[in-house]
Amino acid sequence: MSQSPLVVVRRVLINPARDVYFACLYPPKGIIYFVVHPFLYPLVRARLMPAFLLSAFVLLNLFLWTYLPQVAFLALFHRAGSAWANGTFLVLGEGAAITAILFECFLVDESQVDVFDAVLVHKGYEDLVRQYRPVSEDSLNKPVRRLGKPTKSSVYGPFSFRQIIEFVVLLPLNFVPYVGVPLFLFLTGYRAGPLQHWRYFKLRGFDKKQRNAFVKRRRCQYTWYGAVYLLLQLVPALSMFFLMTAAVSSALWAADLETQRRRQGPSEGPRYTDDPEDSTV
Incomplete structure (x- = not known):
């Protein structure tokens, strides 16, 4: 039975764009959520000062010497002064x-796991978190205090050499006038986006095929x-702050996905083993 043109337009254009x-x-919702929920502050307070100093030191030296x-x-390839703009994005x-890479030494991943789990608990999805760590029944609305030590290996996002290599290989796109920076952000965002939900995939118990099929349906x-996440990472001196708020934003998205899934019933499970992408994440 054929569908009306309006239905097709809504399904093909309007819904995906929405x-x-x-x-x-x-990402901006994650920043706002962090600012208005002080229970998250202790998780990142100890990281912010070394993160700020490290980021400032790296950027100062890069701008000074490179x-x-x-x-x-x-300037050999650009006109009308666009070399200055592209050079700025390149150095950033x-x-x-x-x-x-350097901040891995400060165990930022552990803090991101705590932030992600605390937001899920605050949103009422402690049943997911309990698979990897105990969550107390504290009546006070302090999700961080309710979190116990992880009982299983807990990683927010795997350290991906492939992502780092792609990042370095794609940096020369900034040489391209005007369109180089957007291309760089979208091509690197292709892999960076799904990696922000690695923790969610683990809590859901996805295997590789299920994970890749889940991402494939939401690739855009x-x-x-x-791309927005990486754009925030280019903000001088605040990149590590936005790295932490990214864990908030990804948890908010995961909570919304859980709300939608549970309203619709268990619709995402074994059937995701059908059409896998071998190297999505």
Whole structure:
């Protein structure tokens, strides 16, 4: 039975555009949620000062020693001063990559797990979190205090050499005038987006095929989300703060996905083993 043109337009254009729009809103929603929920502050307070100092040190040295040479090189291919803008994004991208790698030494992943789990508990999904750590029945609305020590290996996002390599390989896209920076953000966001939900996939008990099929159905949403996430990582000196709020935003998205799933009933399970992508995440 044929569908009306309006139904087709809504299914093919309007609904996907709406979903992408809402996915792009999660990073700023994560920032706002963090600011207005002080129970999260203790989880990141100890990380912010070393993160700020580390980020400032890396960016200061990059701008001092590499900015002008890179702008001079870009000027060979650019016109109308766009070399300065692209050079800025290039150095900020390099700084974000270096800082993210170095910050692994400060065990930021552990803090991201705690932030993610605390938000899920606050949203009422402690049943998911209990699979990996005890959650007390404290009547006070303090999710962080309710979290026990993890009983299983808990990783917010796996350290992906492939993602780092792709990031470095794609950095030269910033040489392309005007369109280079957006291309860089979207191509790196293609992989960065799904990795932000690695913890959620583990809590759901997804195997590789289920995980890849889940991401495949939401590929555009994850790519746009990843692009906005990476754009925030380019903000000087605040990249590590936004790295922590990213855990909030991904938990908010996961909570909304859980709400939708439980309203509709168990519709995502074994059938996701059908059409896998071998290397989505």
